[in-house]
Amino acid sequence: MTTVLDRPAALLVLxxxxxxxxxxxxxxxxxxxxxxxxxxxxxxDTARALVALLVLGPLVWGAxxxxxxxxxxSSDRANPRKATAPLVTGAVSxxxxxxxxxxxxxxxxxxxxxxxxxxxxxxxxxxxxxWAYSVPPLRLKTRPGWDVAVNALVVGVxxxxxxxxxxxxPWEFPWQFGLIGLLFAAALYLPTTVTDLAADAGxxxxxxxxxxxxxxxxxxxxxxxxxxxxxxxxxxWLDVLVPRTTLTAQLxxxxxxxxxxxxxxxxxxxxxxALISVLFGxxxxxxxxxxxxx
Numbered sequence: 001m002t003t004v005l006d007r008p009a010a011l012l013v014l015x016x017x018x019x020x021x022x023x024x025x026x027x028x029x030x031x032x033x034x035x036x037x038x039x040x041x042x043x044x045d046t047a048r049a050l051v052a053l054l055v056l057g058p059l060v061w062g063a064x065x066x067x068x069x070x071x072x073x074s075s076d077r078a079n080p081r082k083a084t085a086p087l088v089t090g091a092v093s094x095x096x097x098x099x100x101x102x103x104x105x106x107x108x109x110x111x112x113x114x115x116x117x118x119x120x121x122x123x124x125x126x127x128x129x130x131w132a133y134s135v136p137p138l139r140l141k142t143r144p145g146w147d148v149a150v151n152a153l154v155v156g157v158x159x160x161x162x163x164x165x166x167x168x169x170p171w172e173f174p175w176q177f178g179l180i181g182l183l184f185a186a187a188l189y190l191p192t193t194v195t196d197l198a199a200d201a202g203x204x205x206x207x208x209x210x211x212x213x214x215x216x217x218x219x220x221x222x223x224x225x226x227x228x229x230x231x232x233x234x235x236x237w238l239d240v241l242v243p244r245t246t247l248t249a250q251l252x253x254x255x256x257x258x259x260x261x262x263x264x265x266x267x268x269x270x271x272x273x274a275l276i277s278v279l280f281g282x283x284x285x286x287x288x289x290x291x292x293x294x
Contacts, residue, residue, distance in 0.1 A: 011086045012100060015069065016062035024056045024159045027181060031163025033288055034177060045167050052166055055115070056159065059108035066101040066129035069220060070094060071134045072141075075203030079196060081270065118170055122162050126154055144211035147193065148186050156185030176231070176241045183228035187261070188276070190221040191268035218265055225261045229254045243290040246283075251290045253283045 032041055032049065041049045045118040069076065069087045073094075076082035086092035092100075105127055112123040132138045133150050157178040164173045191201070193209035194217050199209045209217045233250050235242040242250075260279055264272040 011092050012062065013058075014084075014086050015066050015092070015097065015100065016058045016104075017065055018058070020061050020065070021057035023155055024060065024162075025053065027155060027159040028052065028056050028163035030284070030288065031160035031173070031177075032166055033163075033292065034160070034174065035164040035166070035168040037292060037294075039288075039292060041167055049166050051114045052119065052162065053110055055108050055111050056162060059104055059111060060123065060126055063101055063105040063108055063127055064133075066104065067130055068243075069102070070097055070132045071136070072203075072205075073140070075196070075199045075205055078202050081195070082199075105256050115166060119162060122132035122158060122165065122170070126158055129154055142206045144206060144208045148189055148208050151179065151189045152182050152186035154184070155189075156181030174241050176235055178232050180228050180235075181226045184233070184280075187221045187224040187228065190217045190224070191265040191273055193217060194265075194268050195270065218262075220256070221265055222262050226258055229257060240281050242287060243294045245294070246287055247289045249286055250283065253286075257283070 015213060019160065033039065036042065040046075046084055050150050069085060072082075073087060076088050082088055087097055089095065108127065109120060112120040128148050133140045133147070140150050158250055160181055161170055161173045190208065193207045194214045196207070197209045197214060201210045212220075229250075231243055233247070233254060235248040236244055236250055257280065261276055
């Protein structure tokens with residue numbers, strides 16, 4: 001009998017990796033909070049916000065990861081973390097996965113139309129970056145530095161800007177928030193190139209960690225993380241974007257976050273990166289509480 005996990009719908013969900021959806025949902029939600037100075041969008045924007053969640057979660061990730069799986073098969077076969085991927089196990093053929101990619105990408109664009117034309121441009125841009133990251137001849141995944149930049153840009157800048165654009169025009173998006181997000185996202189992505197270093201090197205994929213080594217990736221990650229914390233503290237001191245009421249808490253929390261990042265990313269694992277994300281969530285919630293209440 002066909003098990004539940006062998007059914008097309010379940011396989012489609014596995015391809016889109018639900019555990020990745022919050023990676024874009026959280027910064028997009030923060031963008032919405034920034035735009036409206038409120039925890040939830042206005043009633044008139046609720047339907048558009050819900051469609052945006054669908055687009056930024058299963059649809060965008062489904063398209064981007066399907067494209068990635070198609071072109072990473074050789075390294076995924078050698079990567080224990082990817083052992084259950086449907087294409088690796090043979091549960092899904094490359095031809096079917098390619099059809100799914102076009103269908104999901106098309107659904108993402110069509111759904112984005114309901115949110116707004118500028119949101120459509122953003123979604124199309126993310127899909128284009130996903131294509132450039134995975135597909136030859138560009139295949140930015142194998143161009144050290146570009147692999148980090150693409151992921152940091154999408155998660156740290158595009159996602160919160162997309163949340164902002166649900167209720168306000170994108171060009172009003174605060175650049176300080178984009179800069180802080182870019183640095184934090186880059187610092188969180190760098191350790192993932194270390195966790196996949198052996199598989200990527202074996203497949204001939206020259207990622208950042210393959211080219212520069214785990215030690216340099218760790219040191220650069222610490223520098224980026226420290227830079228993001230410093231800019232956030234500076235914004236609080238100047239009372240620009242970040243409320244000044246958070247300054248004391250940030251001065252206390254910043255060393256904790258920096259030390260935790262340095263220790264947990266020395267020999268990174270997905271579990272350790274998840275712990276960093278949870279710890280980082282504490283000051284993030286504090287910022288949101290202060291911002292909404294200001």
